[in-house]
Amino acid sequence: MAHLWIQEAGEWGAQRLDEAGFDLAAWTSRRARGADPSAPAPAAARLIQAGTAGSKSWALIASQNSGVCVNSRKVIAGLRVLADRDQIRIGSETQYFSTETLAVVEDFPGSDRPIYCGRCRQQIELGAPAVRCPGCGIWYNQSPDLPCFTYSEKCTFCGYPTALDSGFAWTPEED
Numbered sequence: 001m002a003h004l005w006i007q008e009a010g011e012w013g014a015q016r017l018d019e020a021g022f023d024l025a026a027w028t029s030r031r032a033r034g035a036d037p038s039a040p041a042p043a044a045a046r047l048i049q050a051g052t053a054g055s056k057s058w059a060l061i062a063s064q065n066s067g068v069c070v071n072s073r074k075v076i077a078g079l080r081v082l083a084d085r086d087q088i089r090i091g092s093e094t095q096y097f098s099t100e101t102l103a104v105v106e107d108f109p110g111s112d113r114p115i116y117c118g119r120c121r122q123q124i125e126l127g128a129p130a131v132r133c134p135g136c137g138i139w140y141n142q143s144p145d146l147p148c149f150t151y152s153e154k155c156t157f158c159g160y161p162t163a164l165d166s167g168f169a170w171t172p173e174e175d
Helices: 024-035
Strands: 003-008 011-016 045-052 055-062 079-081 087-090 093-098 129-132 139-141
Touching: 024 045, 024 087
Parallel strands: none
Antiparallel strands: 003 011, 003 093, 045 055, 055 079, 087 093, 129 139
């Protein structure tokens, strides 16, 4: 699930983005007006999700001549497809877009072909508790009888930490 890193009181926090999108202008306006009620409203800018279930992307739509920047470049044509860790600036506000996900135990959704656990190599059954590694996407069994994802400190294939409470591997830092 994509999220937006937002700085509050000097600390970065992740704001989860849902399928409906995120109104950057409204959020920035609330922050600016909280600090200075006479501050002008920022240009219109919104994050939207596009694509099919298997291939979703996020884009930033901004009004013409808005001054909204992604990675220090103005969004001139009004549309910019976002990539992991893109910096977004509206006025003096900086946010970071991220596609990093957290490891969670979920019911295995199934597939059009058999999927085998990255550790024990047993087929993962539809609805069985499983974890998809956020680093490489490999599925692992994760039940009391088969704790395959958390068996080791790191993913067998990519080295991603396997603690289910490890949090995000990347957080933004001001340049």
